[in-house]
Amino acid sequence: MSDSLDSLESTASGLRICRADYRNPVHADALVRLLDAYAQDPAGGGEALSAFAKSNLVNELAARPQAFSVLAFSGDEAVGLVNCIEGFSTFACRPLVNIHDVAVLVSHRGQRVAEQMLALVDEIARERGACKLTLEVLAGNASAVRLYERVGFAGYQLDPAMGRAQFFQKWLA
Structure with missing residues (x-):
């Protein structure tokens, strides 16, 4: 993979955006800390x-070649995380990338950290030949x-007469 898809530097914001290793x-610890902070936020469920x-x-993500993560660092501090899982669009017969988690520390919200991380996700998804990005x-x-x-991004619908798609879940355990 090219270096451009491993890391993006943003001198204007002082952020370093990189694909997690x-x-x-350092990346493993940042991933767990940021995801835990997000989980504890009301937007992440509050637990x-x-x-x-x-x-x-981290070991489970590493064991899945369809998974990748993007991190944002301000200096040495990890301040943002995006976790992605590659899926497959049967209609397009091509991969898609589902953005599963987007987390930015409260101290760095409103500074376009997530926007910069999503730009790298977009590049990685294109490198993988994905036809689209999805998220909820x-x-x-x-x-x-x-x-x-x-x-x-826009709401998902096939035929406006059928309405917008809704996201459902069913816990198995």
């Missing part, structure tokens, strides 16, 4: 990650909705 202890998730998350967002997270619309 799950074998790098800390389980001890199991904290202990196993809580309707009450107005700032996230504005961000996603600003960077080109």
Whole structure:
């Protein structure tokens, strides 16, 4: 992979945006800390990650070639995270990338950290030959909705007469 898809420097904001290396202890620690902070936020459900998730998350992501993560650093401090999982569009017969988590520390929100991370996600998805990016967002997270619309996302529908798609889940365990 080219260096351009491993890291983006933003001198204007002082941020370094990079593809996470799950074998790098600094990246691994940042990923778990940022995801735990997001999980504890109301937008993430308001509960800390389980001890199991904290202990196993990085190894489980590393074991899945369809997974990748992007991190944002301000100096040495990790301030943002995006976790992605490659899926497959049967209609397009091409990969797609689902943006599963977008997290930015409260101290760095409103500084376009997520926008810069999503730019690298877009590049990586294109490198993988993906036909689209997908994500889900809580309707009450107005700032996230504005961000996603600003960077080109829109609600999903096939036929306007059938309405917009809804996101459902069913827990198995």
